[in-house]
Amino acid sequence: MAFAVGSLTAMAQNSQRVYQSHSLGTNGLIVETDQGKYQIRFYNQNIVETAFIPNGEEFEKDSHAVVLQPEKKGAKLADRQNDLLYSSKGMSVKVSKKPFGISYSYKGKNLLSEKEGYIKTDSTQNIDFQIEKEEVLFGGGARVLGMNRRGYRLNLYNRAHYGYGTHSELMNYTMPVVISSKKYAVHFDNAPIGHLDLDSKKTNTLRYETISGRKVYQVIAADSWEDFTYEFTNLTGRQPLLPRWALGNFSSRFGYHSQKETMETIDQFVKDSIPVDAIILDLFWFGKEMKGEMGNLAFHRDSFPNPEKMISDLDKKGVKTILITEPFILTTSKRWQEAVDNKVLGTDTEGKPFTFDFYFGNTGLVDVFKPEAQDWFWNIYKGLANMGVGGWWGDLGEPEVHPSALQHINGSADEVHNIYGHYWAKLVYEGYEKDLSNQRPFILMRAGAVGSQRYGMIPWTGDVSRSWDGLKPQTEISLQMGLQGISYMHSDLGGFAGDNLDDELYTRWLQYGVFQPIYRPHAQEAVPSEPIFREPKTKALAKKSIELRYQLMPYNYSLAFENNQTGLPLMRPLFFEEQDNKALLNVSDTYMWGDAFLVSTITDAGAKQKEVYLPKGNVWFDFVKEQKYFGGSSYTVQVEEDHIPVFVRAGSFIPMKKGMHNSGEYSLENFELHYYHDSSVKHGTGQLYNDNGETPKAYEKGEYELLKFTSAHSGSKLKLDIATEKGSNYSIEDKKVNWVIHHIEKQPKKVKWGKKNLDFTWDKNSRVLQFTEELQKGKNQSITIKLAK
Incomplete structure (x- = not known):
């Protein structure tokens, strides 16, 4: 060459x-x-x-x-x-x-x-x-x-x-x-x-x-x-597929102080019929006070008298328990002497445990690079996992304070500082592979390195200000990290830092959250992060966003599968759509959520309208209002209270599932399949990945099904096909597919499955065509729609 x-x-x-x-x-x-x-x-x-x-x-x-x-x-x-x-x-x-x-x-x-x-x-x-x-x-x-x-x-x-x-x-x-x-x-x-x-x-x-x-x-x-x-x-390396429940709603705050408060919080979600899949316990699970107890790494039985029962009762409600852990073992903690005796801490140059002061007290730091420390730390995780804990929050893993003089087994603090979180995630991930091999780990951490995605790390954007200025950069951070292989970067929905009670800000942040990788409202506790504790109107708007998040779980889980197989981010910059348009290189407030959705955030108080650029070469539809737009131009769209601007690319297939209270109710026995028709689209494609949501490497083990959707439009005929790919070790059930075809301008003449005419409805005002047909186990389905001229 x-x-x-x-x-x-x-x-x-x-x-x-x-x-x-x-x-x-x-x-x-x-x-x-x-x-x-x-x-x-x-x-x-x-x-x-x-x-x-x-x-x-x-x-x-x-x-x-x-x-x-x-x-x-x-x-x-x-x-x-x-x-x-x-x-x-x-x-x-x-x-x-x-x-x-x-x-x-x-x-x-x-x-x-x-x-x-x-x-x-x-x-x-x-x-x-x-x-x-x-x-x-x-x-x-x-x-x-x-x-x-x-x-x-x-x-x-x-x-x-x-x-x-x-x-x-x-x-x-x-x-x-x-x-x-x-x-x-x-x-x-x-x-x-x-x-x-x-x-x-x-x-x-x-x-x-x-x-x-x-x-x-x-x-x-x-x-x-x-x-x-x-x-x-x-x-x-590529991100392992998350447990499916991780795509649901989290209940999280800094923090829940007791078993009683934890259970009452979830009971309120149930009472208000707001879907929830997990609750995250911050540092009060191991002690009553913020300071002096970090490193206990065991339930404080005074506040949590029977954690085994609590975890079991939450599991019965379909809710996972996630615990915060930190790598700091305070000299005042109940495990200090154990950590010293087992030689699991970073040292000084003489080999003695290196201690230093930081916000939570006088402390040592677990040397996550040392095999003995890895075994010690993992055995604590394993014991709690065997108690039923469903996932982990690793906090302060930069590490938050890391004196240069501290020595690790493989170098000084400054030589290994930036890979500390990476090896901490590796420790947990490989522990699951060894001892809990039937369970996908959930590893929430705020610091890592290049390649940390391969250890299942789910990072978040840190202690963002609870303000409009805090909301504004969240898309930029996630889009940048997706380019760098880290596709699950997400934010504390609603904002974390500061006692700012702003219902409009909270609403807009949660609406954005529908179209970001992890849906986890979290904040300091003076102002509640959970929708169940907000005033009625804000609660209702939050509930609407959360319900949409659950309806999109089939689409979102398929995005997660695509990322697992190809590394393609879930959130994608607009310049993925027009790869030679230099003007789009600086755009971050509007982005793609997978291949089908274009999302534009609202990050200013009282916004009444938003200018949105829609990429060329496509027809786009307003996801809520169904209005049609031609790509290649910017449009000023009116901003509504109950959603942010979201558009769907013509030719897209969007599988949806309604009515779930949590992901434990997830099933494809009965689901909706939306197709966005336009005469400009001659061929469309989409897919729906499915497995049991739990087994690691289910695809590689043949424990999956993959439905591949295609459309073909010619003249007055629209043909829609579903092809089923079945893994060698997977059992498929019959499925009732509720087809929803958008933007059919006139009442169709016929809808046929093979030689069979299907009953259908067509709404003149919405221009939506609907019909239902069973997809039999492992079979394919071909629907032909005779359109009116």
């Missing part, structure tokens, strides 16, 4: 480094220089890795982020007069011999080039890249900076930002990843803390700075954003 010569390659040089020789072997291309050697290897045609090993150092093989194995074959080397061209079918690496330099291209398109290679200073090791002037840059983890993060120098040190609003340069979840609007990324595959400079000095320079560690990075490139997210999660 010819390498496109341009401005980037002209800058790809290192005047300090001298090429000496090269060789090709099982580890890829090895290039020897006077200062050390480069190892360049392809993972596949979309991903290449470059490692620099300075003279006198050994290559550090272990990556905390990467799970894909490099390919041994497929790359070709061309040795030309003054350069080497090492190429796959897609990616090419050009190594200039004199002056020395490395540049990258994808299918002939320049991506970026090293400026000087890794350079060591007194306190850091840095690498600079030349990038192009017009590139928009995403990445760096969770931040609030606007979608384009170019111009910032980002601290890579996971740290909570309490009460943030419309600007936050440092938050709980940082990642050394830069993603370009040119559909490529650079992942700096290294754990220690540092900085990511996204051209802050406006010299078209990308810089990675770190205190120590691996001098390794991967470049990932693709033809489309869908392909990019596929490849990035191919490299770093």
